[in-house]
Amino acid sequence: MSKEMQELQKQWHSVMQTIHSNSNVVAFMNSRVGQYLDEHPFVALSLLVFLAVSAIPVAFFLIFVVVTAIVACMGVIVMEGVVISVGGIALLCVLCGLGLLSLAVSGVLSICYVALSALLNYLYTPNSLVKKQEANGSSLLLSSPPVLDPSNKNIKGE
Template sequence: MSKEMQELQKQWHSMMQTIHTNSNVVSFMNSRVGQYLDDHPFVALSLLVFIAVSAIPVAFFLIFVISTTIMACMGVIVVEGVVISVGGIALLCALSGLGVLSLAVSGVLSICYIALSTLINYWHTPNSLVKKEEANENSLLQSSPPVLDPSNKNTKSE
């Protein structure tokens, strides 16, 4: 077991050397925050534990935000589709109603036209026909010789 522990210790030291020689870690450790954390290991450990533990809720929150954003985009598309569909159906109903209404109004106006023209022809035609007939009778009486009635001839000769 001691050989395994020594190998593990060597791997640990090599990993720590790799971390300590990283340029980002060196620049962080030279900063004021890095020096403070190096001087106060309890605070550094508490901060490390906090970051590790808070990674799961932050990940869930980010997943929630991304999923709700995707759902909202899809929901807007679906809601817009529904609104456009309902609007199209309402427009179709309104246009159908206007078509039926225009047919009804055209029918009523046609019936009124036919009825009024018939009434006007009924009222004005007899008067004009009577005047034409009277004019025709007068012209016939003036142009033709009087017709003698045979019964009148008999009465004169007697």
Template sequence: NPFIALSLLMFIAGSAIPVAFFLFFVVTTAVMACIGVVVMEGVVIAVGGVALLCVLCDLGALSLGVSGVLNICYVVLSTLVNYWYASRDQIWKQEVNGSLPQKSPPASDLSDNNGKNE
């Protein structure tokens, strides 16, 4: 039927431009979405990398600080323990040798003794 064929031809010709615009819009949107996702992914990765760098730097500084404090505590405690054992050992050796120095009475006791002697 020529009337249906002509109507179909007119419909296809008339709808070609809107369909072409629609397909162009779909392709453009898909390309922009891919580019946008790539750009957004890059931004997210960059921000995440900077955040990770900050966290790692803070952890490094914290570990250095804790390590320094623990090293200082170790040196101080080991020095005190060595001093304590050395002084105990020295006192023990003096007791064994019998050369433990006699403690002199305090000055107030001497003045009391002088007063009693007179």
């Protein structure tokens, strides 16, 4: 059993030698904090135990933060999709309503134009012209001015 302990002790010394020969460890041990911890082993041990014990809660907290951020991003994407879909459907409904409203307004305006045009034509037609045409027995639609056609060969004065 002593041979196994000596073997284990040799391996431990080689590991410690590797750690002490690392350039980062040498730089830390030459710093003020490293020298303080070297002079106060109880503080160094307490710090080491605190770091080892606090690693698990810190890891759980970081995992919680990452999972929460991922779920929040997915939720935002889903909510954005829902909001855009509802907004698109609302826009489609509003545009269809505006189209129907514009058709109705243009129909009413067209009817008003035709009615007012006919009313104004009837009211502001000179009475003498109407009486003369009624005496001749012709209507307003049949009395139109003659069309002048330059290609007409039947011109007086030839």
